[in-house]
Amino acid sequence: MKIARFLSYFSGLAISLAAGWTVLPQALYKEVPQPASFSHAAHTGEKGGMQCTDCHAFRTDGSFAGVPKLETCAGCHAEPVGETASEKRFVEEFVKKEREPQWQIYSRQPDNAWFPHSVHVTRGKLACEGCHGSHGKSAALPAYRVNRITGYSQTVMAGMRMDDCVACHRQRGLSHSCLDCHK
Amino acid sequence: MTRRATPGKAARYGMIIDLDRCNGCGACMIACAVENNVPPPDAKATPRTGLNWVRVFRVETATRPAFVPVMCMQCGDETPCVSVCPQNAVDVDPSTGVVGQIPERCLGCRYCMAACPYQARVFNWRDPQWPAGMEQALNPNVSARQRGTVEKCNFCHGRWHAAVEAAANEGKTGSVSYTPACVEACPAQAIEFGDLNDAAFAAKARAAGAFRLLEPLGTGPKVYYRTGRAEVRGAVSGLIEEAKNGQRS
Numbered sequence: 001m002k003i004a005r006f007l008s009y010f011s012g013l014a015i016s017l018a019a020g021w022t023v024l025p026q027a028l029y030k031e032v033p034q035p036a037s038f039s040h041a042a043h044t045g046e047k048g049g050m051q052c053t054d055c056h057a058f059r060t061d062g063s064f065a066g067v068p069k070l071e072t073c074a075g076c077h078a079e080p081v082g083e084t085a086s087e088k089r090f091v092e093e094f095v096k097k098e099r100e101p102q103w104q105i106y107s108r109q110p111d112n113a114w115f116p117h118s119v120h121v122t123r124g125k126l127a128c129e130g131c132h133g134s135h136g137k138s139a140a141l142p143a144y145r146v147n148r149i150t151g152y153s154q155t156v157m158a159g160m161r162m163d164d165c166v167a168c169h170r171q172r173g174l175s176h177s178c179l180d181c182h183k
Numbered sequence: 184m185t186r187r188a189t190p191g192k193a194a195r196y197g198m199i200i201d202l203d204r205c206n207g208c209g210a211c212m213i214a215c216a217v218e219n220n221v222p223p224p225d226a227k228a229t230p231r232t233g234l235n236w237v238r239v240f241r242v243e244t245a246t247r248p249a250f251v252p253v254m255c256m257q258c259g260d261e262t263p264c265v266s267v268c269p270q271n272a273v274d275v276d277p278s279t280g281v282v283g284q285i286p287e288r289c290l291g292c293r294y295c296m297a298a299c300p301y302q303a304r305v306f307n308w309r310d311p312q313w314p315a316g317m318e319q320a321l322n323p324n325v326s327a328r329q330r331g332t333v334e335k336c337n338f339c340h341g342r343w344h345a346a347v348e349a350a351a352n353e354g355k356t357g358s359v360s361y362t363p364a365c366v367e368a369c370p371a372q373a374i375e376f377g378d379l380n381d382a383a384f385a386a387k388a389r390a391a392g393a394f395r396l397l398e399p400l401g402t403g404p405k406v407y408y409r410t411g412r413a414e415v416r417g418a419v420s421g422l423i424e425e426a427k428n429g430q431r432s
Contacts, residue, residue: 062352
């Protein structure tokens with residue numbers, strides 16, 4: 001009798017822990033599809049030969065343009081230049097219809113955060129890969145998973161939070177006052 | 184939290200306001216609100232519940248009245264709001280000298296408002312609301328604050344951010360120069376903005392006829408006033424006390 005109670009207690013505990021550690025974190029995020037498939041690898045490296053800044057450019061005032069607009073894509077892809085079905089679909093669905101794709105932004109930050117790319121890349125000489133990893137060589141876009149409660153992507157929650165900013169600034173002995181990064 | 188500025192790059196931004204030039208038009212108040220996404224007050228707002236990061240006081244003197252714009256003085260020493268904040272929501276940025284206010288950390292206790300000898304802080308009683316269509320004209324460089332938090336002038340930090348971004352892009356280092364909205368809007372050019380670490384600007388701030396509000400308190404304000412009229416200087420010294428006692432709004 002005692003053993004049965006002992007077993008039921010621990011099996012209940014094990015199930016709760018398993019659910020808490022595996023099921024809930026999964027249930028907290030929902031996957032949102034990107035409007036089109038995109039291969040960075042097809043554009044960069046030996047195959048495409050493009051640099052990050054060819055599409056993710058700085059504006060003349062130093063602000064960062066982020067994900068390129070359709071007109072940047074249309075500059076090369078007014079007609080399909082390759083053989084792939086996904087490119088053909090992109091040209092027909094977006095470029096020809098002049099419909100701006102609503103990309104989900106993995107790194108989208110809250111409205112009150114200010115992250116100047118020019119300060120980090122141009123002045124700080126940080127490589128794109130330092131923060132974005134091998135994203136520039138990926139053959140397909142990773143799944144965009146958004147937190148059901150906060151509305152922010154898993155990418156932000158996993159390594160682009162304020163703690164991560166402050167940790168790097170501390171490590172390098174840089175200023176980290178509130179208004180340095182908040183607007 | 185101890186914070187260090189990058190050596191050799193720190194600025195101490197300050198202002199010199201010429202009271203003999205200020206004609207009390209209030210353009211600085213409007214420009215400030217537009218720049219910093221300060222919503223228009225609702226119909227029932229009083230001087231106490233409305234939001235103004237800069238206020239222009241009318242001061243009567245024996246001769247003609249004077250007008251005194253008062254915003255956050257960006258106190259550099261013994262900053263009263265910093266020392267009382269239980270949330271660490273206020274700090275003095277060592278790289279700019281600007282007193283930062285972070286509404287996301289603010290719990291709305293308003294201790295800082297009580298501590299501020301200049302009455303330069305305001306409390307958000309309501310979530311910001313803009314008349315239909317006006318939200319299209321909001322400044323993307325400044326985040327709107329939520330209800331239940333304190334806010335104040337930060338020398339147009341959105342403009343500072345933009346200036347830093349542009350300077351970095353051009354490969355420049357060191358402190359940047361920029362112009363806050365009130366300085367730009369003043370038709371009488373009564374407000375000068377600069378870096379007090381710059382010897383010429385500092386000398387101007389401390390020239391004859393210059394003074395700071397409630398200087399004996401030792402808060403080290405970085406907003407300087409200048410007037411050639413002795414009666415104005417005498418009248419201004421009583422200004423803050425009157426505001427505190429509710430005789431002036």
